[in-house]
Amino acid sequence: MSWIAKPRIAHPSLPKNSLGLTHRDYEGGMSTLCAGCGHDSITAALIEALFELNLPPHRVVKLSGIGCSGKTPAYFLNQSHGFNGVHGRMPAVATGAVGANRELTYVGISGDGDSLSIGIGQFAHAIRRNVDLLYVIENNGVYGLTKGQFSASADVGSKAKKGMENLQSPIDPVLLALSLGATFVARSFSGDKEQLIPILKAGVRHRGFAVVDIISPCVTFNDHEGSTKSYRYTREHLTEVTDADFVERMPEITASYEAGETTDVQMHDGAILRFRKVADGFDPSDRDRAYAYISERVRKGEIVTGLLHANEEALEMHDLSGTVEGPLVDLPFEDLCPGSDVLDALQEGFR
């Protein structure tokens, strides 16, 4: 047996969202990852975020590449279509799926090997096309399934379990995404649900490509002394530069905050991104300043977390392409085939 079914027991006292669904409706199969894996915490945070967003599960599409991260879509949203493709190529499949049906919600799960090595080209170009998708990088600095090789996000000086030291400079997905013009960039930690859930919710609602880099320690191959992606190291080096909240379009809640305490960014569907706390010198609306701030902190060995950049004005792939407003998949054939008269007329030009 290569998969494990999860017993579906819904206790009557379980909380329900506005659709009348419980967390059970957002869960998937039993995880087969190692006990304590950061990825499982991310899965749990995603389930919570999607539950709180009141999204009908079958209207969400989950996609992934290959690796430990690639397995996780099996562990949430049992009632959603899922696509586990080839290594590093989830952005292409997502581009096609979003291209075909822009009305669904898309959640892509990737890893550091998937996004920063084999799939770095796809990652970069999906940002460039601004495909409307939540793009989660479960970043543990290591290749788990092949037993502990360094990934491209491993820091200089970071030690592998067997003692080798990484000497090559790392690729930071946040800095990369910012430099490529990503319209939503965040970093968080799998162990910080408080911070992660609102970021994931905002990322889902962002219209465009939302990059969420999540440090997610690998308990088996990268959680030892000398690793810079361990639970301990991450907790010790975290610097939260923004404390952002995601607020659904509900005026009464907006009114409960006093003016001047917060900075609000209005999202496309009317929801609000609310920055309650922003570190001195950091401006999430200014991409260049955010980049400078984060790279300076990275040099100091700090892991900067929070919602780091959001541009709610940017155009996504369909806007940029001038596509019809509804899903292409819903266009009736009669609107697509020009018919024999047009063909006859057209062919006069071929003579």
Added chain:
Amino acid sequence: MTGTVDPIQSTRGPRVNDLALKIGTVNGTGSASANGLLRRAIFRMGIPVSGKNLFPSNIQGLPTWYEIRVNSRGHTARTRIFDLAVAMNPATYARDIQEVRPGGWVVHDSSWPLRAELRRDDLTFIGVPMADMCVENFKGDRERILMKNMVYVGVLAALLEMDMEVVRELIQQSFARKKALLDSNFLAIQLGYDFARDNFSCPLPTRLERMDENSDSIVIDGNSAAALGCVYAGATLAAWYPITPSTSLIDAFSHFCERLRKDPDTGRNRFLIVQAEDELAAAGIVIGAGWSGVRSFTATSGPGLSLMGEFIGLAYYAEIPSVFFDIQRAGPSTGMPTRTQQGDILSVVYASHGDTKHIALFPADPSECFHFAVNAFDLTERFQTPVFVVSDLDIGMNDWVVPRLQWDDAYRPDRGKVLGAQELETMEKFRRYLDSDGDGIPYRTLPGVHPKGAYFARGSGHDQDGRYTEDEGGYVEVMERIARKIEGAGAQLPKPVVRDAPGREAASLGIVALGGVDRAIIEAQEILAELGIRVDYLRVRGFPFHPSVRDFLDSHERVFVVEQNRDAQLRRLLITEVPFPGEVLESVTRYGGLPFSATDAVEEIRGLLDGRGSAETSMTGSFA
């Protein structure tokens, strides 16, 4: 093979509407529009004609040729020997002059003397001071260079007795919106025409005369026709990466969509074309879109096909509709990007690692490119597997005369087995990869349709429900079903076309070929018949092979498999997949990159017949 007399060209004396001419120029000098004008004028005179552009992989400065074949009986395949050459490129004079048949003509620019060693006693040299005429009559370097092309059009119009009304009408149409160009072009053509009439005896014994063979025909290249097929089939998403010779297919799709696929109310696009970062992404985008329920496709050539390999295997195993146009060019590797070949047959049908086998369609001309494009979308959704339309540079980028394309307004897309929300609602359980109908084809659902329709599409090992498995039984069950599904497709693909040898008796010799060599083979079949060699001809149009392919092989003593690649890929495929004993299948290949000619087939087949009197003798010249 050089030095042998081309049987088609062996006749002498006056000939009407039967000629081959070759124009040698330098790329980037604007000869394409002049050459196109010539070909279109001949078409409008009602005469069967083809135009083949032999061009370099380069922007400016290298040799390029345009070959026009005119034949009243409709034989418009390439010839290797020409009646007339227009030698405009000093760098290729020697070669161009060499390719003219004894008794033929060479038109050249006599503004400079032609080197004595280039002359041939058996040819007539027609010198026209084109550069001098253009310097005298036009201003500016660019116009002087461009108009030289129109001068030779005028010269040919006089020499071949073209209908000048038709030529003028075409110029009028081409430059209607550019008055200055219109006047210059008229003048240049008239200069050439008058010079030829004043200085040479016009027309030549080989000349043109009005016919009425084209009233129901069009001129189109295969890539444009395929793109039109995609529009008519209802394809809405194309993803691609630029690569010769497939680029013009997407360009044409874009062009037709801009004209035919705008929402009339909003002006927005009822299509999405994604120029991807590479062919890997292009394939992935097409697969993501096909999975989500739209008709999606890509167009590529050999190197791109290699890059798409991994994704093709995913689409095969996860059973996702997707259409791939492979416009073949000469390989391996980068090969010769602007030369034609049929070198991808095996890499298409077995694309990707592991056990895979793919449905492929092999159009022979632009008309079939149009119809097979439509077929491909129906087949890919019916069988839930990638479908390849395998064309080539000669079909895709050259101008072919084909019957007007017909469209049946009753056509509706075959979307295959797709379950909707209502069907799912009443189902107890949806099982994605279950063979519930016994035909190997499972039911699928589209994302977003219904909570009960969800499944996990994956390239990893899976069972009938799409669940990950490393279990032998569950894995093999799915693999066996997919094999059955693909095998069952063979009988539903376009049937082979069989063209019997002339006469009533059954022939013992056969030819099997596919794709763009078709017109050359039909001509070769006639030439061979004139030589007393009767050969039947079967043209394969799809893979897996139609059952009638075996019948044809069974009923002939010797079968020549004619193709444009080194390793006899079609022959290998027949041996493995019909399957059929290789001893009966003799190989005729010509793969140097130029379009196939009847002479190629005739010479090789005669050689094989002469070299082997009985079945016991060895297979000289064939691929063993």
